[in-house]
Amino acid sequence: MRILHTSDWHLGQHFMGKTRQAEHLAFIDWLVGQIRQQGVDVVLLAGDVFDTGAPPSYARELFNRCVVAVHETGAQLVVLGGNHDSVATLGEGRALLSYLNTHVIPGVDEDMRQQVLPLLGRDGRIGAILCAIPFIRPRDVLQSQAGQSAEDKLQSLQDAIRHHYDAVFQLACERRDATDGTLPIVASGHLLTVGASASEAVREIYVGTLDAFPTQAFPPADYIALGHIHRPQKVGGQDCIRYCGSPIPLGFDEAGQEKQVLLVDLDHGGLKAVTPLPVPCFQAMASVRGTLAQLATEIAAAAAAGRAERPLWLEVTVRTDDYLADLQLRVQALCEGLPVELLRLRRERGTAAAALQGRAGETLDELSPDEVFARRLESEEVDAGVGERLRERYRSVVAALREERA
Incomplete structure (x- = not known):
């Protein structure tokens, strides 16, 4: 199975009075070409589809155009909510998009089984199981308790996020065992992890509550596809935990970075290879x-x-x-x-x-x-x-x- 890992599109962003519409349109056209050329089975968009919770109409049109274009390639599309995305906005067309082989997970679901998705190859067979975890808001997993110190709250939130990952991963393992027992498991996330290098365009997502999620707290998935950090990088030097970065520079400190998407190859033995695909520069x-x-x-x-x-x-x-x-x-x-x-x-x-x-x-x-x-x-x-x-x-x-x- 071949997955294309991308994130942090920020459709609708205005950068110092300049629209990014032309860049995003060029990127989507390039991306669709790569999906066809590389024989991609699944496109995984790991959060921050839009730049704001109320994106302009042209940004929604770009997203809809992308959904249709990816569907026409025969690939499956999985879209996860990020901290910039509105759960309501991203989820409003969820049922309709499912008919276009697109699965949208805008936020944490009360029924965690809804966050366990089969990833299908072009032949229609299951090639992997996805723990589809979007950006986790504190209210999704944690109830505030009186008398807690700031340190206690930090630890409680980290424990709650860790528990959520473990619970969804366990459901994925059960799903895998119900098939042939050898399918690889992929997890996603939209958060800051320990050791990740951010940029000025990245908004801190747990300000005053959670500085960074410990790398060792992730479950032992075969690949963990992360979003939120705009610089492509391995986490803790591990090939299997990756930020793919944003496809266009979202701040001047990102100018000159080589933007990329990641091709992730898996089989029943686990992760085989991660291959960066450099994204062309559409606006210098x-x-x-x-x-x-x-x-x-x-x-x-x-x-x-x-x-x-x-x-x-x-x-x-x-x-x-x-x-x-x-x-x-x-x-x-x-x-x-x-x-x-x-x-x-x-x-x-x-x-x-x-x-x-x-x-x-x-x-x-x-x-x-x-x-x-x-x-x-x-x-x-x-x-x-x-x-x-x-x-x-x-x-x-x-x-x-x-x-x-x-």
Whole structure:
């Protein structure tokens, strides 16, 4: 049996005012091609199908298009809810999608037998048993008790999640034993595990309650397909416990990462191989930093490495100890004539703090209104478009006040 493991699509994401619709559409088309080319039996989407609990209509259309396209390949599709997904939204078409060989597990089911799924090969025979475990919300498995300390709550939640995995795994073993007794067992999950390397786009899912789930607490499944972390990685160095990562970069710190989906081959002897399939880059992104003198070269180099058909999305971090009221204009001038879009401009925190310290003796009497506004805006981390709109609004207000005084 061959499973394609993917996760964290975040359909409907808006990134600093930019839609990801074209990227997601290109990814789905590529994915369907890989399903056909690689002879995939099952596609396992391990959570965060959508970016929000109320995704825009075009994101739902993309998902529906994907369901139909995967069905036409002859592969089975299993969709698990993540922490970004609404249980109600993801589950609303569950019964209908089952007719398209698609199984949706939006949240923890009261009847845990509903989370044990047979995975079917293209020949219609069962090739593996899946412990279909989505993102587990604390209220799904735990009742709060009065008088518990934070440490007690953490331990109680870890124990409850471990118990849920063990119970579903036991049901899967019973299902396996009721067949030929040699089928491999696959488990899923959408959570942070000990030792996983996250990114700035990853939202902590058990803030203040559960830092990370211990790797040794997973049941002894032949393969554990995880979602939530956007960097592809093995967990604890084990081939059988994997994050496949997101298929597109969801933050500038993910720019330059090789995104991938995983081909997982199993037979009656267990896990045979895990093969990464690199996902093409559908929208180039880059993060550059340096002094203004260095940035001219850095921005030009980043633009040259981008995709010619689409402007490069750019984050710029400026190292400077000087206060520059026109920093935005200077950086935009460096981008002129290049196939780039400046989405975020930042000052390096260390140099910004040093500059503020150097100006500590200044008073408002020494500064013009324009300088006060510029320095206040500089202290905020806003993207380029928002910053420019705030400057336009400021200039408009100042002009109106001057007209009143004239």
